[in-house]
Amino acid sequence: MRYTITGRNIDVTEGLKSAVYEKIGKLEKFFAPDTEAHVTLSVEKDRQKIEVTIPVKGSIIRAEQTSSDMYVSIDLVEEIIERQLKKYKNKIIDRKQSGGDFFNQEFIEKEYEEDDTIQIVRTKKFDVKPMDPEEACIQMELLGHNFFVFMNSETNQVNVVYKRKSNTYGLIEPET
Numbered sequence: 001m002r003y004t005i006t007g008r009n010i011d012v013t014e015g016l017k018s019a020v021y022e023k024i025g026k027l028e029k030f031f032a033p034d035t036e037a038h039v040t041l042s043v044e045k046d047r048q049k050i051e052v053t054i055p056v057k058g059s060i061i062r063a064e065q066t067s068s069d070m071y072v073s074i075d076l077v078e079e080i081i082e083r084q085l086k087k088y089k090n091k092i093i094d095r096k097q098s099g100g101d102f103f104n105q106e107f108i109e110k111e112y113e114e115d116d117t118i119q120i121v122r123t124k125k126f127d128v129k130p131m132d133p134e135e136a137c138i139q140m141e142l143l144g145h146n147f148f149v150f151m152n153s154e155t156n157q158v159n160v161v162y163k164r165k166s167n168t169y170g171l172i173e174p175e176t
Contacts, residue, residue, distance in 0.1 A: 001028050001035050008042035010070075016041060019071055023078040024052060030085050031056075041070060050077050061085065128158065136161045137169050 005012055005020055020039055038053040048070040054061040061084060065077040130153035131139070140148035140161055147162040152173070160172040
């Protein structure tokens with residue numbers, strides 16, 4: 001794997017780099033040698049955060065972890081990505097496609113047990129009324145949800161507003 005390691009509000013020391021190579025390097029058994037891994041280390045107050053993004057044929061494998069110690073965050077994010085890969089292997093790689101450009105052949109051929117299956121246990125229906133994104137954020141807060149689907153009165157398209165970790169909001173719009 002090839003690594004791109006960047007730091008935000010932190011100097012990426014040789015110790016941190018070697019911890020990333022050691023821990024994220026455990027994932028190399030799943031990927032082809034020329035796969036790229038983008039690793040971002042950041043610090044905000046007492047929060048030590050690592051974000052790992054691995055682009056693969058039409059998808060992105062991504063995980064982030066935050067703790068009070070960067071080395072702990074690195075350990076945890078490696079476990080999350082490995083669990084994701086094993087869980088979604090059959091969904092990530094269509095057997096009709098080679099997948100060999102990004103994934104190690106041994107990983108493709110090995111069967112992993114799926115520990116969680118996706119189950120939809122409830123369906124809700126609601127009227128989608130036109131409103132602007134700010135009104136949708138207010139409605140979302142009133143409902144106590146962390147996202148809200150609405151018809152954007154400015155574009156007449158279905159949009160989603162969502163609450164971000166930093167108590168800000170995001171807007172998802174379809175591409176036209």
